Amino acid sequence: MTFTTRPELRGTFGAVSSTHWLASTVGMSILEKGHTAFDAAVAAGFVLQVVEPHLNGPGGEVPIIVTPAGADKPTVISGQGPSPAKATVQHFKDLGLDIIPGTGLLAACIPGAFGAWLTLLRDYGTADLEDVLAPAIYYAKNGHPLVPRIANTIASMRELFETHWPSSAELYLPGGRAPQSGKLFRNPQVATLYQQILDQTKSAKGREVRIEAALDFWYRGPVAERIEDYCATEEVWDVSGRRHKGLITAQDMADYKPLIETPASVAYGDFEVFKCGAWSQGPVLLQMLQILKGTDIADLDPMGADFVHLVVETAKLAMADREAWYGDSSDVPLETLLSSRYADGRRALISGTASMDVRPGSPDGRIPSLPPLRTVGTIPQPGLGGGEPTVAREPKLPNDKEGEPALTREGAQRGDTVQVSAVDRWGNMVSATPSGGWFQSSPVIQGLGFSLTTRGQMFWLEEGLNSTLMPSKRPRTTLTPSTVFRDGRPYMAFGTPGGDQQDQWQLIMLLRHIHKGMNLQETIDAPSFHTDHLPSSFWPREISFGALTLESRFSSAVQEELAARGHKITVGDAWSEGRLAAVAREMDGETQLVKAGANPRGVQGYAVAR
DSSP, X not given: OOOOSSOOEEESSOEEEESSHHHHHHHHHHHHTTOOHHHHHHHHHHHHXXXXXXXXXXXXXXXXXXXXXXXSSOEEEEEOOOOOTTOOHHHHHHTTOSSOOSSSSTTOOOOOHHHHHHHHXXXXXXXXXXXXXXXXXXXXXXXXXXXXXXXXXXHHHHHHHHHTOHHHHHHHSGGGSOOOTTSEEOOHHHHHHHHHHHHHHTTSSSHHHHHHHHHHHHHSSHHHHHHHHHHHHOOEEOTTSSEEOOOOOHHHHHHOOOEEEOOEEEEETTEEEEEOOTTSSTHHHHHHHXXXXXXXXXXXXXXXXXXXXXXXXXXXXXXXXXXHHOSSSTTOOHHHHTSHHHHHHHHTTOOSXXXXXXXXXXXXXXXXXXXXXXXXXXXXXXXXXOOOOOSSOOOOOOOOTTSOOOSSOTTOOOOOBXXXXXXOTTXXXXXXXXXOOOTTTSOOOTTTOOOOOOGGGGSBSSTTSTTBOOTTOOOOOOOOOEEEEETTEEEEEEEOOOGGGHHHHHHHHXXXXXXXXXXXXXXXXXXXXXXXXXXXSSTTOEEOTTEEEEXXXXXXXXXXXXXXXXXXXXXXXXXXXXXXXXXXXXXXXXXXEEEEEEXXXXXXXXXXXX
């Protein structure tokens, strides 16, 4: 019998699963009012910005996969904002930088989350703007109980806030003290901003007109003007050990609109899996599925060494292709990368021992180029880095290279991501993975109450890559929601935080669900793992050759066998890998059955279904 912490929730009316119980319950309240899964996701998304500010914020981004009931395929709303028009490789070279800092203002991209959420609301939803903003305003104004992880993260940032980012200290250290876990925390600036948007748009006639007015307020009005002024006048300390101004202008903001795109997909048995395009890392999951089709993965013990080894070696190959080929570029050979013939050649590279090489392929005979492979520990780290670490291992950072005291305590937590998935009574489904704008990333902009995303750290400053920095280009993000069809019908929407690990954890969940019949909660609860044998997408962009992190619930025999195959094992905490959130639907005769599961790790993710 498979152990689970909770039952898989089942019902007929609808389900919402997210990384925080308040967002999930708010989403369900929207469904209860007669609105759609799309409206529920938008309301939950705005609440997540308030209640998980160390993982996402109003100044962040969100890719969304939208599946209207009866659709033959989903649609992608790309809420990944591009780089500013002034962002060039030469600009960074002139500053003496060979890598984009992970914090501060230089890595700031256009905040795309607001535009993407309102595009989803306008084009697919039924709720009014006030319906989806009211819960976020309530929690920002009246307070929400801080989970321990947020309180600890604020405490770890205290010295940095007080020394270099006073606007963050003003908000997150009320009365000069770090807030306590379990106590109410408020963000009155965000509450005021969202209420101001409602007040400024209430006279507009019609739901869609009000939404358009809100978009204008954000991207062509006061919010854009304030962001431009902040970037132009403030010199902000970042992980380079120096102060820099930002590059975003009001024109950059005005030029932004979320792109509406067709997803990439591959068939896997009776299933078809849909992901965002190669501006995300989403096709990595699709490449891994293509490689695994020609293996005995279905017959392997999903908690055994053979399963772990095969998945990890497959991930190494797909991630190598990510580094060589992915990016916001028309030059990505995605059709070939996702083809069965290409997968056959990649599969042949897998052996019984752990590979220590980074081996991108040559789609269409093209010669791959790789960014620098910086081994972990070789790059000086002055202060807090900008990346999304695994849950299992948090960074321990040395003193500043210029001799300043370390600006964080050991174990300081970096920014990460959140997830919301929803399905309604009509069969509409949505998966969204919001991130960016964490309070660890850059200072709070006074008057707005939020930080800017530093997703630009995912660009390379080396020329010739599809992920090389260019003006007005999307960084190749790690954010990667998923949607699955079964027998040609919408079946499941899911995703997870976790940076480079997102598609690894989603693959493990999907394989166990498809091949072993484990339900959503069982697959989420089962022991998981990941490899860091890939150039990190986050500053300082390091790689850990052969690294494999396992939750301690894997048996010692499995750990020993994997080590014998050459994997460099790190054993994480028993419940430390991933924060998956999933919903699914299927028909029972003429009636829809909905299902949901949520991650127990971190003790804050919950699903709601009825």
